[in-house]
Amino acid sequence: MEASKRIENALKHALRHAQSTDGPPLLQQALSYAVFPGGARVRPRLTVAVAMACGGECPRLTDAAASAIELLHCASLVHDDLPCFDDAGLRRGKPSVHAAFGERIAVLAGDALIVLAFDALARGGSERPERLPGVLGIITAGVGSPHGIVAGQAWESEEHVNLSQYQQSKTGALFAAATMAGAAAADGEPRAWRHLGACLGEAYQVADDLRDVLACAEECGKPVGQDVALDRPSAARELGVQGAVARLRALIEDALATIPACPGREALQTLLIAESKRFLPKDMAQRAA
Amino acid sequence: MEASKRIENALKHALRHAQSTDGPPLLQQALSYAVFPGGARVRPRLTVAVAMACGGECPRLTDAAASAIELLHCASLVHDDLPCFDDAGLRRGKPSVHAAFGERIAVLAGDALIVLAFDALARGGSERPERLPGVLGIITAGVGSPHGIVAGQAWESEEHVNLSQYQQSKTGALFAAATMAGAAAADGEPRAWRHLGACLGEAYQVADDLRDVLACAEECGKPVGQDVALDRPSAARELGVQGAVARLRALIEDALATIPACPGREALQTLLIAESKRFLPKDMAQRAA
Numbered sequence: 170m171e172a173s174k175r176i177e178n179a180l181k182h183a184l185r186h187a188q189s190t191d192g193p194p195l196l197q198q199a200l201s202y203a204v205f206p207g208g209a210r211v212r213p214r215l216t217v218a219v220a221m222a223c224g225g226e227c228p229r230l231t232d233a234a235a236s237a238i239e240l241l242h243c244a245s246l247v248h249d250d251l252p253c254f255d256d257a258g259l260r261r262g263k264p265s266v267h268a269a270f271g272e273r274i275a276v277l278a279g280d281a282l283i284v285l286a287f288d289a290l291a292r293g294g295s296e297r298p299e300r301l302p303g304v305l306g307i308i309t310a311g312v313g314s315p316h317g318i319v320a321g322q323a324w325e326s327e328e329h330v331n332l333s334q335y336q337q338s339k340t341g342a343l344f345a346a347a348t349m350a351g352a353a354a355a356d357g358e359p360r361a362w363r364h365l366g367a368c369l370g371e372a373y374q375v376a377d378d379l380r381d382v383l384a385c386a387e388e389c390g391k392p393v394g395q396d397v398a399l400d401r402p403s404a405a406r407e408l409g410v411q412g413a414v415a416r417l418r419a420l421i422e423d424a425l426a427t428i429p430a431c432p433g434r435e436a437l438q439t440l441l442i443a444e445s446k447r448f449l450p451k452d453m454a455q456r457a458a
Numbered sequence: 459m460e461a462s463k464r465i466e467n468a469l470k471h472a473l474r475h476a477q478s479t480d481g482p483p484l485l486q487q488a489l490s491y492a493v494f495p496g497g498a499r500v501r502p503r504l505t506v507a508v509a510m511a512c513g514g515e516c517p518r519l520t521d522a523a524a525s526a527i528e529l530l531h532c533a534s535l536v537h538d539d540l541p542c543f544d545d546a547g548l549r550r551g552k553p554s555v556h557a558a559f560g561e562r563i564a565v566l567a568g569d570a571l572i573v574l575a576f577d578a579l580a581r582g583g584s585e586r587p588e589r590l591p592g593v594l595g596i597i598t599a600g601v602g603s604p605h606g607i608v609a610g611q612a613w614e615s616e617e618h619v620n621l622s623q624y625q626q627s628k629t630g631a632l633f634a635a636a637t638m639a640g641a642a643a644a645d646g647e648p649r650a651w652r653h654l655g656a657c658l659g660e661a662y663q664v665a666d667d668l669r670d671v672l673a674c675a676e677e678c679g680k681p682v683g684q685d686v687a688l689d690r691p692s693a694a695r696e697l698g699v700q701g702a703v704a705r706l707r708a709l710i711e712d713a714l715a716t717i718p719a720c721p722g723r724e725a726l727q728t729l730l731i732a733e734s735k736r737f738l739p740k741d742m743a744q745r746a747a
Contacts, residue, residue, distance in 0.1 A: 285602055
């Protein structure tokens with residue numbers, strides 16, 4: 170089965186276990202609303218790709234790990250959009266969860282999505298329980314305190330920010346968890362896969378910074394977007410557009426070179442080259458061609 | 459080691475893994491602040507007591523399950539106190555987390571405590587991984603959608619409330635998870651332990667309703683407290699004080715009778731009789747004596 174299809178199926182399967190005719194209707198609706206339709210599913214695709222490249226995959230555990238990573242990503246978006254953070258009214262082209270369901274349900278939906286991620290792992294781990302503690306620990310490290318995405322968000326409340334920790338935690342941590350969890354689900358050596366995830370996470374962040382500049386360039390006729398408005402660190406601000414494009418390429422080359430020896434190394438390289446092209450905004454890719 | 463000491467040690471051990479010199483300081487402080495000093499630790503004491511009664515205990519897994527249950531309880535208190543819910547400025551005699559650290563850090567601290575609960579399970583589960591999927595699944599069911607404490611809280615946002623589901627989810631679910639997780643950590647049969655947890659959860663809720671009425675009677679000279687003010691369902695309101703005391707006794711008797719056959723059944727009964735006396739407000743216990 171194609172990876173995208175596997176991931177959507179795994180997410181649907183996980184969500185079904187959060188739904189019941191005698192559960193609270195609004196919360197249950199908000200959970201589906203926050204997960205479907207999704208974005209690019211970049212992180213869970215990475216988990217599946219690494220697990221397949223490693224060989225000894227246990228499909229149920231891989232799918233559970235991939236869907237856990239995506240559910241945690243969705244939870245972070247729901248909470249980041251809350252009035253006390255970005256106060257964002259839109260997400261993925263529709264009203265954000267708090268705009269559609271109210272702030273209370275948005276807080277609870279984020280909480281329930283976090284719990285659901287680990288519920289999926291409990292189910293998917295029963296076939297190969299000896300691999301479960303490793304996969305579980307990798308994913309909690311990518312999300313929690315002191316170095317996961319929750320910690321990354323918490324840096325924005327600090328007066329003195331450790332910029333390197335902020336950037337690594339906010340984006341890199343969940344990408345690193347995505348590659349490492351894929352390896353652990355396939356009985357690979359997770360630590361060997363950390364650098365690949367960290368590189369791709371940084372590349373994704375640089376591409377995101379570029380999109381922030383370019384989207385605004387198209388819309389407002391000037392290269393100023395949200396990162397400038399909110400005074401967030403941005404590769405495009407620090408390096409300029411051409412510099413950021415060069416950085417993005419270097420990161421992807423670094424990522425490709427760092428793939429550990431494994432049965433599916435070449436196929437994974439080909440896949441990641443194709444995937445990384447999706448990181449770049451279309452018009453940038455054309456200009457850079 | 460005494461159960462209380464075991465639990466505090468396990469919580470400290472779990473918290474240490476959320477702290478680092480290069481992590482975000484405010485979040486890290488808020489995590490400790492939310493967990494220490496604790497309340498009565500009723501739920502994790504129950505987990506440890508059931509695991510010991512069952513016999514084949516794996517102490518690391520039991521401690522991890524007990525601390526996971528308490529961390530999830532603490533997370534629910536932090537989020538329940540938020541301005542969009544109870545907007546409570548005080549908790550356990552000191553400023554609530556959002557009052558002390560701000561709303562953003564309170565949202566993130568709740569999230570990080572949920573993740574930390576599962577992190578503790580990842581560590582504690584490595585010795586007996588074959589028991590981990592069961593323990594993990596019991597705990598996610600007690601917390602998430604559709605029947606865990608998050609769902610219980612979500613019922614408060616519904617126009618038409620399923621009262622039985624609301625009460626079972628809001629308090630009973632995590633008590634049932636506490637007994638069942640203790641059994642699963644000791645390789646017992648978790649389902650046989652659900653009813654004990656559900657009974658004790660309901661008893662705890664009735665005692666809480668009584669405290670709400672009596673505290674206000676002492677303080678304001680009239681039997682009206684928060685449940686009346688917020689129009690919450692309350693056993694003391696429905697049954698009257700004497701009726702609620704009778705209900706509490708019946709529930710505890712039911713709980714004691716329902717303990718499954720196990721090596722430590724008698725010791726557990728004795729322990730639960732002593733514990734249940736702590737449910738009752740002191741002056742009520744004297745009056746009822």
